[in-house]
Amino acid sequence: MTKSRKKHWFWNLLIVLTIIFCMAAFVIHYKNYSSIEEGKFKIYSGIYRQQLPLSEMDSISFVKRIPEMERHNGFSWLAREKGVFKDSLTESRVYVFVDDLRQQKIRIVHHDSLKLFLNFTDSLETAELYETLKLAIDPEE
Helix, strand or coil, X not given: CCCCXXXXXXXXXXXXXXXXXXXXXXXXXXXXXEEEECCEEEEEECCEEEEEEHHHEEEEEEECCCCCEEEEEEEEECCEEEEEEEECCXXXXXXXXXXXXXXXXXXXXXXXXXXXXXXXXXXXXXXXXXXXXXXXXXXXX
């Protein structure tokens, strides 16, 4: 005689819920979303969000690489980098919304020292946002 092992429905349910949770986390962080409304630039990707008044942006530029930083919280996956980092030189917070590390990124300095790096998977969308922000913060150029 062999004893049949009783399957535990709880563990099966836990495995399925964990897989669903991981897939949902991937989907909501997969892409950056941005908008400019009421004089504010808004960007979000999953739980990471930033809202910057255009009047408080000091400079905007393109950079090829982001500097080496210490991760405060966030994640990296293949060519994506998202989260809050700490600049090792200035000890300030840096917000990163990068969909593709291989492409150029927009570097925004706001509130005199805080930095934000961002780009989109589509380089044309990144260039379009750069031109829009550049025009919004410095209309004479």
